[in-house]
Amino acid sequence: MTPLFLNTHDVYLWTTIILAVGLSIKTLELWRESSEFNPGGSFDWQIVGRDSMLVSQFQGVLRSIYSRNGMLIIFSTSLLSFFGLVVFGPFVPHWGLFRIFFILLAVSNLFVYYRQGFGLDGADQMSMVILLTTLFCFIPTDSQTIHLIGIFFITAQLFLSYLVSGIAKLISTEWRSGLAIQGILSTYTYGTSITRDIFTNRKKLSQVVCWMVIVLEIIYPAAIFLDIPYIYGAVIAGILFHVSIAVLMGLNDFVWGFSSAYPSLIFATYLI
Amino acid sequence: MNAIEIVYTCVFSLWIAFTIAWQFDFVRKRKTWLRKINFLNILPIWTFFAPKPGMYDTHILIREKSQDGTISDWEEIPVCEPRRLLHSVWNPTKRKNKLVVDAISQVKSIKNAGELNKIPEDVVQNQIRFSKGYLTLLNIVVQKKNLFPNSTARQFAVFDATHISGTRNLIPLFVSPFHLL
Numbered sequence: 001m002t003p004l005f006l007n008t009h010d011v012y013l014w015t016t017i018i019l020a021v022g023l024s025i026k027t028l029e030l031w032r033e034s035s036e037f038n039p040g041g042s043f044d045w046q047i048v049g050r051d052s053m054l055v056s057q058f059q060g061v062l063r064s065i066y067s068r069n070g071m072l073i074i075f076s077t078s079l080l081s082f083f084g085l086v087v088f089g090p091f092v093p094h095w096g097l098f099r100i101f102f103i104l105l106a107v108s109n110l111f112v113y114y115r116q117g118f119g120l121d122g123a124d125q126m127s128m129v130i131l132l133t134t135l136f137c138f139i140p141t142d143s144q145t146i147h148l149i150g151i152f153f154i155t156a157q158l159f160l161s162y163l164v165s166g167i168a169k170l171i172s173t174e175w176r177s178g179l180a181i182q183g184i185l186s187t188y189t190y191g192t193s194i195t196r197d198i199f200t201n202r203k204k205l206s207q208v209v210c211w212m213v214i215v216l217e218i219i220y221p222a223a224i225f226l227d228i229p230y231i232y233g234a235v236i237a238g239i240l241f242h243v244s245i246a247v248l249m250g251l252n253d254f255v256w257g258f259s260s261a262y263p264s265l266i267f268a269t270y271l272i
Numbered sequence: 273m274n275a276i277e278i279v280y281t282c283v284f285s286l287w288i289a290f291t292i293a294w295q296f297d298f299v300r301k302r303k304t305w306l307r308k309i310n311f312l313n314i315l316p317i318w319t320f321f322a323p324k325p326g327m328y329d330t331h332i333l334i335r336e337k338s339q340d341g342t343i344s345d346w347e348e349i350p351v352c353e354p355r356r357l358l359h360s361v362w363n364p365t366k367r368k369n370k371l372v373v374d375a376i377s378q379v380k381s382i383k384n385a386g387e388l389n390k391i392p393e394d395v396v397q398n399q400i401r402f403s404k405g406y407l408t409l410l411n412i413v414v415q416k417k418n419l420f421p422n423s424t425a426r427q428f429a430v431f432d433a434t435h436i437s438g439t440r441n442l443i444p445l446f447v448s449p450f451h452l453l
Contacts, residue, residue: 029364040415042368047411050404114313118378118408119371125316132314137280145277153284157291157316164295164318172323179436183327186435189352189369190326200438243360250359250366 001229005267008147012138013089014263015154016102019130022123022256023109024082027075030112034075037068048117066115074108081105099139106131122161123257129157130260148271154264159221161258166217175214178207190249216241223265224272231269235262291315328432328443330372334413336423337450344419346429349412371408376430378405380445400446410451418453425450 005011036042045066052062064070084101088094113120113128137150169175174183182203185195199206216237223234239262242255273281290306293299294315299306309315333346352369359366379400386396400406413428427450432443 025362029362030367032364033368036368040411042371042408042412042415044411047404047407048371050407116367118374118404119367121370122316122318122320125318128314129316133284137284141276143277145273146280149277149280149284153288156288160288160291160295161316161318161320165320165322168295168319168322172325174325174327175322180321180325180327183434183436184321184325186438187327187329187433188354188435189329189373190355192355196435196438200436246360247357250355250363252359252361252363 003228003270004232005263005270008138008144008151008267009095011151011263011267012134012147013098015130015260016085016098016105016134017089018256018263019127019260020082020085020105022253022260023105023127024079025256026253027078027109027112031072031075034068034072037066037071041068043115043119045115048119049115051117052114065111071112071115074111077104078108078112081108102134102139106135121251121253123251123253126157126161126257126261127253130154130257151264151267154261155224155268158258158261158265159224162217162220166214166220169210169214170218175210176207178203178205178210180206181209181213182206185248190251192248195248224269226269228270231266235266238262287314291318295319326373327434327436329435330369330376331431331433331442332372332409332413333429333431334416334419335427336419336453337425337427338420339422339424342420344423347419349416349428372412375405375408376445378403379409379430383446406448410448413448414451414453423453425452427451 005014033043036044038044039046045063049062049066065074081101081104085098085105088097088101109127109131113124116124133150133154137146137153141147169180172180174180182199185191185199191199199209220234220238223231226234239255239259242258246252246255290309293303293306294310295318300317306315330351332349332351334349335346336344338344351372353365382400382403382405383396385391386393386399391399409428409430413426427448429447430445432445434441434443
């Protein structure tokens with residue numbers, strides 16, 4: 001079977017494209033809610049950036065950057081870089097321009113990441129890890145060794161995310177008893193009327209689903225030892241897991257944030 | 273390996289090692305040197321909905337005092353949008369909801385730490401009122417239009433609600449004092 005990624009450049013190319021799709025959706029979502037960045041809005045920088053304001057030497061600059069207008073410029077830069085990456089990545093390959101657009105994507109989204117503080121989720125964290133790793137391990141160098149350090153690092157963070165999450169669930173009585181799925185999917189925040197109907201009075205089903213999640217997350221790192229055709233099965237299972245979370249709980253950004261780590265997993269598997 | 277590659281190996285190995293350490297609650301609370309290293313928030317927490325899953329909906333209620341001292345009924349400020357299938361690809365309001373959940377979580381942790389360490393109630397209340405979490409909630413609360421044309425002050429209350437058994441179970445978390453408008 002022909003490997004999906006022939007070299008480290010391919011890995012970083014597809015990591016970046018997948019991540020950029022997710023970050024563009026996030027950017028458009030934030031754009032739609034951009035009035036919340038105004039003074040008095042829910043994401044007013046004077047409030048959400050309170051900790052930063054206290055320690056920062058650059059309060060005035062940050063206040064301008066993190067105003068609504070500043071955020072709209074950051075969002076525009078992020079969206080522009082997405083188009084640049086798509087054009088100069090797979091369609092009209094040009095690594096120089098690709099790198100420039102990646103720097104724009106990374107810088108604009110790191111500004112967004114550091115503005116939030118409250119309201120960040122696991123997908124934001126995974127995106128930050130991948131942006132910084134690509135920024136330092138791929139953009140400034142053609143060293144294969146440094147590219148591989150980045151690829152193994154992303155794979156390690158992906159495995160760690162599943163393993164830690166699985167172990168944290170395993171030690172939780174709510175997860176072992178099935179109460180966690182019942183509780184989460186019975187809320188109006190994460191659940192729907194369908195999930196409430198399905199899980200409210202079905203304790204056994206909830207327990208089975210909880211244990212499936214625990215086992216999947218704990219054994220997932222073993223995927224590194226799979227042969228080439230089977231690793232694709234593990235990747236599809238991982239993506240379906242995140243898609244199911246998006247459908248059931250509305251956590252859409254996990255699909256893109258975590259899927260963008262899969263090219264690294266696949267390539268690491270080739271090497272092992 | 274050249275010198276730069278060795279530096280990269282060390283830096284990224286340390287990043288992984290610190291990430292592993294950061295997953296432990298006691299490390300995050302007690303290891304101030306690691307908190308200093310993490311001043312750029314580069315150490316993720318991968319515990320997602322565990323060990324204590326978020327099984328609650330959050331409800332914020334407000335009421336107002338008018339010039340003549342009349343107090344209104346409680347009115348709810350919607351925090352989360354009803355879930356739709358579209359949210360699996362497009363969910364712009366989820367961040368505001370997460371903001372509220374994180375803000376409440378900070379207020380709860382200050383309150384719990386106060387109880388645990390037997391800190392006087394008035395000191396804890398002051399800590400809460402100057403916390404980012406409380407100010408975030410207050411900021412959301414004051415956005416709402418007045419309930420009375422001549423309102424002078426507004427108070428808010430925060431509740432968690434579970435629906436595990438199919439019935440709504442409300443758990444009061446805290447009630448603010450009246451804040452002048």
